[in-house]
Amino acid sequence: MALGDNDNHQSPERVVEIKNCLDGGLAPDAKSPWTIGKVPGKWSRVHDSAFHGEMVDIGPFDIYYYRERSHIHRPSFHSDLPVGRDLKMRFLLRLLGGKLERRGRDGDVSRTTEGQRASDGCERDEHDDGGRMAMLLDDLAEAMQILEQKTRACYSESFDDRSSEEFVEMMVVDGCFVVELLRLYHRRFNPQSPGVATEYDPIFTNPRTLTALRRDLLLLENQLPFFVLEKLYELINKKNEIDHQHAVPLEVLAVTFFDPLLPQHNAASKLDTNKPKAHLLDVFRSTFVKSVSEKVLKKGKSEVESRLNPNGSMRGLVRHFASELQEVGMQFKKRKGHDLLDIEFDHNTLRVPQLSINDNTISLLLNFVAYEMSAEHPEPFFTNYLMFWDSLVNSPGDIQIFRKHGIINHLGSENEVAELFMKCRELIYDLDYDLDLGYLYNEIKEVNEYCEQYYESKYSVWWRSLIRERFSSPWTCLSLFAVIILLLLTLLQTFYTVYAYYRPH
Numbered sequence: 001m002a003l004g005d006n007d008n009h010q011s012p013e014r015v016v017e018i019k020n021c022l023d024g025g026l027a028p029d030a031k032s033p034w035t036i037g038k039v040p041g042k043w044s045r046v047h048d049s050a051f052h053g054e055m056v057d058i059g060p061f062d063i064y065y066y067r068e069r070s071h072i073h074r075p076s077f078h079s080d081l082p083v084g085r086d087l088k089m090r091f092l093l094r095l096l097g098g099k100l101e102r103r104g105r106d107g108d109v110s111r112t113t114e115g116q117r118a119s120d121g122c123e124r125d126e127h128d129d130g131g132r133m134a135m136l137l138d139d140l141a142e143a144m145q146i147l148e149q150k151t152r153a154c155y156s157e158s159f160d161d162r163s164s165e166e167f168v169e170m171m172v173v174d175g176c177f178v179v180e181l182l183r184l185y186h187r188r189f190n191p192q193s194p195g196v197a198t199e200y201d202p203i204f205t206n207p208r209t210l211t212a213l214r215r216d217l218l219l220l221e222n223q224l225p226f227f228v229l230e231k232l233y234e235l236i237n238k239k240n241e242i243d244h245q246h247a248v249p250l251e252v253l254a255v256t257f258f259d260p261l262l263p264q265h266n267a268a269s270k271l272d273t274n275k276p277k278a279h280l281l282d283v284f285r286s287t288f289v290k291s292v293s294e295k296v297l298k299k300g301k302s303e304v305e306s307r308l309n310p311n312g313s314m315r316g317l318v319r320h321f322a323s324e325l326q327e328v329g330m331q332f333k334k335r336k337g338h339d340l341l342d343i344e345f346d347h348n349t350l351r352v353p354q355l356s357i358n359d360n361t362i363s364l365l366l367n368f369v370a371y372e373m374s375a376e377h378p379e380p381f382f383t384n385y386l387m388f389w390d391s392l393v394n395s396p397g398d399i400q401i402f403r404k405h406g407i408i409n410h411l412g413s414e415n416e417v418a419e420l421f422m423k424c425r426e427l428i429y430d431l432d433y434d435l436d437l438g439y440l441y442n443e444i445k446e447v448n449e450y451c452e453q454y455y456e457s458k459y460s461v462w463w464r465s466l467i468r469e470r471f472s473s474p475w476t477c478l479s480l481f482a483v484i485i486l487l488l489l490t491l492l493q494t495f496y497t498v499y500a501y502y503r504p505h
Contacts, residue, residue, distance in 0.1 A: 091180045393417075
C-alpha cells in the first residue's frame with residue numbers, strides 16, 4: 001500500500017516525523033564514518049588534562065548534561081555542575097531576548113512546526129519581542145530535530161539511552177552557545193569589525209577564561225558537527241536581520257577566536273571555505289595544513305609510494321637525536337614566516353618554525369592527533385609532526401639545543417619537556433600508521449642520509465689515514481707483520497705456561 005493511500009488515518013505529527021528522519025540522512029547505526037569519538041583512556045597518561053574540559057563540556061559526551069539536566073526556562077545551577085552550564089544558559093537567554101512566553105507543560109523546550117505556529121498565530125502577537133523570541137526557539141529546535149539522525153551518525157557512540165528530546169535540547173543549548181561566543185568575540189575584538197559588540201559579557205574581559213574556553217572547544221570529545229553550527233548560525237543571522245550570504249563565514253569567526261591559542265600569520269586566509277569541515281577542531285587544523293598539503297600534492301602520491309622501503313625498516317623517523325646531529329655538524333635554525341608544520345632541511349641545516357610549549361598547545365596537538373586517528377581519510381600531518389619531534393628528543397640536552405636556537409619556547413624545565421615528548425612516544429607507537437607516507441618523508445630521509453655520509457666519510461678518512469701512515473712502503477708492511485707474529489707467539493707462550501700450571505696431574 002502506498003503511503004498516500006492511508007492519509008486519512010495518518011496523523012500530521014507522524015508525517016512530519018517521517019519527513020524529519022528522511023531529511024536527517026543516515027541512521028546512527030548505518031555504515032558511515034564517524035568524526036567525533038572518545039579518546040582512548042590510556043592516552044590521558046601522556047598529559048593528564050589533554051583531553052578533558054576545564055570550563056565547559058559540549059556535545060553528547062557531556063555526562064553532567066544528562067545526569068543533572070536543567071531546563072531552558074528555569075536553569076538549576078547546582079554546585080556539582082560545571083561552570084559551563086551557566087555560560088551556556090546565559091548566552092542562550094541573551095540570544096532569545098532574555099524571556100520566553102511559551103513553554104511546554106513538562107518544562108521542556110517548546111518545539112512546534114511552522115503549520116502549528118500558523119494555526120495558533122492568533123494567540124500570539126508576532127510583533128511582540130517575547131513572541132518572536134519563542135518563535136526563534138521553535139525554529140532552532142525544529143532545525144535540530146531535522147538534523148538529529150545525521151548528527152548522531154557523526155559520533156562513535158549511538159547514545160541510544162538519550163531520548164530525542166534530550167539530544168535535540170543539547171544541540172540547541174550547546175550549539176547556540178558556541179555560535180554566539182564566536183560571533184560576539186569577532187564583533188568585539190576584530191579590528192576590521194564596524195564597532196564593538198553592544199552585548200557585554202564578563203568572559204570577554206578575562207584572558208584566562210577565554211584561553212580556557214578556546215582549549216575546551218578544541219577537544220575532540222567536545223565537538224558538534226560543523227553543519228549543526230552552520231544551521232544555527234544561519235538562523236541567528238536571520239533573527240538579527242543579517243543577510244547570511246554576506247555575513248562573515250562561520251569558519252572565519254572560529255579561526256579568529258582560536259588563533260591566540262597557537263598564533264600564526266593571517267590564519268583566516270589559509271581557510272578553504274569550499275571544503276566541508278567536520279567540526280571546529282577540523283576547521284582550526286585546516287589552517288595549519290594548507291601549505292604542507294600543497295607540498296604533498298606537488299610531489300604526487302605516486303612519487304611517495306615508489307619510495308616505500310621494501311624491507312619494512314623504519315625510515316620514517318630520524319635515526320639520531322638532536323645532540324647527536326649537532327655532533328656531526330648539523331645546524332639548527334628557527335624558520336621565520338612559515339607555518340608550524342613547514343619544516344625544511346637544506347644541506348647541513350634543519351630549519352624548524354618555533355613551537356611554544358605549554359599545557360594548552362600540548363592539549364591542542366594531541367587532540368589533532370586523536371582526530372587524525374579517528375577520521376577515515378585524514379592526512380596525518382600532526383601525527384607525522386609529533387613523530388618527528390619524538391625521534392629528535394631523548395634528553396633535556398636535546399631540548400636545550402632547540403631552546404638555544406629559539407625553535408622551542410617553553411615555560412617549564414628542559415627535563416619536563418623532554419619527558420613529555422618521551423611520553424608521546426608511547427602514544428605514537430600505539431598507532432597503526434605507515435611511517436613512510438608522512439609529509440616529512442623527504443626531510444627525514446635527507447637528515448638520515450647526511451648522517452650516513454658523515455659517518456662513512458669519517459671512517460673512510462680514518463682508514464685511508466691508517467693505510468697511508470702504516471703501509472706507505474714494503475718495509476713498513478713487513479715490520480707490522482713481524483710485530484703481529486711476535487704478539488701471537490707471546491700470547492701462545494703465555495697460554496701454555498698457565499695451562500701447564502693448572503693442568504691436573
